[in-house]
Amino acid sequence: MTAARPDRPSGTQPAQPQREHDRSAPVHPLDDVLPGEARVFEAAQESLAGRRRGARGLWPFLGPAFVAAVAYVDPGNFATNMAGGAQFGYLLLWVILMANLMGMVVQSMSAKLGIATGMNLPEVCRERFSRRTSVALWLQAEVIAMATDLAEFIGAAIGLNILFGIPLFPAALITSAAAFAILALQARGFRRLEAVIAAFIGVIVVAFAAQVFLADPDPAQVAQGFIPGFEGSESVLLAVGILGATVMPHVIYLHSALTQHRVVGASDEEKRRIFRFELVDVVIAMGIAGIVNMSMLVIAAAVFHENGLTEVGGDLAEVADQLGVHLGHHADILFGIALLASGLSSSSVGTLAGQVVMQGFIRRRIPLFLRRAITMAPALVIIAVGIDPSRALVLSQVALSFGIPFALIPLLLFCRDRSLMGSLVNRRATTVAAVVIAVLIIGLNAFLLEQTLL
Structure with missing residues (x-):
């Protein structure tokens, strides 16, 4: 997503050559979707000019990675981490650490694409690929958007059920209303939405x-637990599940959009400085997400595995109930609050990503509230007909694995293209590391897909 490019303050230099005629230039199609704030723009310009240093200099650039990082602590992660800790104790902590480091590399590349090109990943795909390919990519991305919303929407509904005992269908309706309210914050500036997500x-x-x-x-x-190792084939399969849920395709698209117009560099040097700031944003946000994921597994290991409750983990309602029984002190309420916060925030972010996908691939937009209503419809249907919500969560993660190559491979191709990226083109070592990560993630997702469906 992008923040709007507000008119530059009097007396400042243009942030890029095109900005010399900002007042008459056409507004970018996403500007009215994610309006920005002039004070953030001014503070960023001061940071780039060296007049703001330290934490004050970093502040204007914080936010995009926190929005993207929500996908790394979504309800799907709750299920895989809890199951991993319950079955194998602390054994797979190293897997979460490795998965998080992979996520940092991928998300930093997505952010870099937006900074270097002024376009998001779907827009670059539309520019570089044929119309037929762009439409095909858009169609699969729409399916992935629905699968994403399914997991997150159901997770929030389960959270409400845990906290207040509300049946799942009414809880789902309440979740939809709350998500609409979160999306309405965009009308007051994207910075406020970032603050709520944070x-x-x-x-x-x-x-x-x-x-x-x-x-x-x-x-x-x-x-x-940080010493690499496995205990049988089942632990390998669970590790694959944790790794496979690491990189979500919708946030690969989203992160490039979050940075493409937020702060625009006038020169290669400014773009490099902006990227260094955004890299810190990625490390902080993804680091927090990694700590949260590790905490989930540690809790499950200490509470469930050490008490012989190795089967707890797949059903999030059962997880909350057992935490309350074994830890007391309203631990089940704490878990429900965390799950609700995860579901609401990740669902809203998923809707924003869907808007980027549609605008980028086919230059079409629909009102965010209409998109929200469309993407949440499958979740409402599943809950209404009584399908096991935890099983639906698992199947949604399987669907998401289909979408990873269609986002990750184009990102790799574009970030190594000097004619497109300029001075921010990937270094050879970065490209090699990214290719290894892509092969590993795609391969493990294919393996997980096979094991789940066969």
Whole structure:
């Protein structure tokens, strides 16, 4: 997504050559979707000019990665991490760490594409690929958007059920109303939406920090979990599930849009500086997401695995119930709050990503509220007909695995193209690392897909 490019303050230099006639230039199609704020633009210009340093210099650039990082702590992650800790204790902590490092590389490349080109990934695909290919990519991305919303919407509904005992269908309707309210924040500027998303992440962090304290895990065993290893084929399969859920295709599209017009560099040097700021944003946001995921597994290991409850994890309602039984102190409520915050924030972000996909691939937009209504319809149907919501969560993750190559491979191709990326083109080492990550993620998702469906 992009923040709008507000008129530059009097007396400042243009942020890019085209900006010399900003007042008469046409507005970018996404500007009215994600309006920006002039004060953020001014503060960013001061940071680039060296007049703001340290935390003050970084502040205008923080936000995009936090929005993208929501996908790394969505309800699907809750299920895989809890199952991993319940079945194998601390064994797979190293997998979460590795998965998070992979995510940092991919998300930083997506952010870099937006900074270097002024376009998001779907727009670059439309420019570089044929019309037929762009339409095909758009169609698969729309299916992925629905699968994404399915997992996140159901997760939020389960969270409401845990907290208030509301049946799933009414809980789903309440979730839809809350998501509409979150999306309405865009009318007041995208910075406010970023702040709300960051607050949701903060709620998740606090909830799991409290549960880790209550679970009181053994530090020595936690440390051993970072030593790579497996225990049988089942642990390998679960590790594949954790890795396969790492990179979500919709946030690969989204992150490039979040940075494409937020702060625009007038020169190669400014673009490099902007990217360095955004890289810090990625490291902080993804680092927090990684800590949250590790906390989930640690809690499950300490509470479930050590008490012989190795089958707990797949059903999130059962997870909450057992946490309340074994930890007390309203641990089930804390889990429900975290799950609700995850579902609401990730669902809203998924809707924004869907808008980027449609505008980018085929130059079409529909009102965000209409898109939200369309993408949440499958979740409402599934809940209404009584399909097991936890099973639906798993199947949605399988569907998402189909979409990863269609986002990740074009990103790799574009980021290594010097004619497109200019001074921000990938270094050879970065390209090699990214190719290894892509092959690993795609291969493991294919393996997970085979094991799930056969």
